[in-house]
Amino acid sequence: MTPSAQISAVIELLLAIQKEKYIPADSTANRFFRRRRYIGGGDRRFVSGKVWEILRCYRKLEWWLKRVGSPINPRMMVAAYLVLSGNSISKVHSFYSGEKYAPLLLNNNEILYLQSLVNKPFVSAEMSKAVIYEVPDWVYPIINDQYGDQTEKELSTLLEPATLDLRVNFLKVEDRYKAREILASENIQTELMNISPWGLRAQGRQSITSTNAFKNGLVEIQDEGSQLIALMTGVKSSMRVLDYCAGAGGKTLAMAMMMENKGHIIASDIFSARLNAAQSRLRRAGVFNCETHIFAEDAKWLKRRVESFDRVLVDAPCSGTGTWRRNPDARLRFKENDLLELVEKQAHILDSAARMVKKGGRLIYATCSILRQENQDQINNFLERNNNFSLVEPDTIPELLPEKFMKKTSFQLTPAQNQTDGFFCTVMVKN
Structure with missing residues (x-):
């Protein structure tokens, strides 16, 4: 693609993300590129990279465009981004040439708006x-x-851009060093994670999903914080486990590995598409101690298993504030009423999941949020309503979980403090 064609694609993708504002940007981008198979890998990386850079400074771009009186649309957002990044007006004009595959020529008003942004910093003291x-x-x-x-x-x-974290699947490879060696043979360079005993961190942006190591189930893409939540469950091979809000099964996979494919796991979710994705991942990982069920409060499979699980993991629907590095578009959609609704939903889910824990069993609550209302406040309120539960330290095998986590009933991870996504997790026992 020519530079002008790349910029045109950036504008198109940004427009598609704006139009589908209730759909995550990465899903929109995946569909965008599937419909444009002619766009090569290098061009895809450029286009998606630029769009994500723009999403990370969206409010600042919007502020500047309002200040100079410009319309706020993807075309001007991209142009303003280019100017504020140090490109000259003539350079931007060359991108907006109006030629085949290029954006339409800049009109006189658009040029005036952009000229007002020349030599302006991204961050103004007035913001x-x-x-x-x-x-x-x-x-x-x-x-x-x-x-x-x-x-x-x-x-x-x-x-900041998020890291690319991998979990090594010990059901298929003996240790991280061997997995790292296999990835290196496919030109994927990784480092051992500091906390997770299963984790590798890839350097830069790399196409993990195209490697044989990924296709054969040797590694899964999973943030280090998410791996630690699986560790906090302390599951063992003899247990019956319920992943209450399993989604696409990332933590289900990790727990199955911890259980060495023994015992029994049920992964449930309200969305069949997520469970279908989970089933595909389970097959790839070589997991066979797990079954999936669509969740419904009155489901027969659920009623039959009340107070029967040694471990129940509630990876609750949440604001996702801890994943804003990966999903910068999510912050633009987050409304005050969303938080109120989520807190109410989380409380209901916790109370419902608590019924499934057997006496002496454990309830593990987790979110990918950095907000206290969804985390510690939520647990404090749950414990007030459910006096048969109390906080407890995780009983994960000591050599698996670092000492600083072993002596805590909960943790709050943040990108700034831990170089992970933002995660909260706590462990409770049913007395």
């Missing part, structure tokens, strides 16, 4: 903190109240 750190206005005070003098560090880190 609010919420705009600078790309969060909704109503969210900033909540995070500032919770993190205090660490707020700016936490929010700055959430604006």
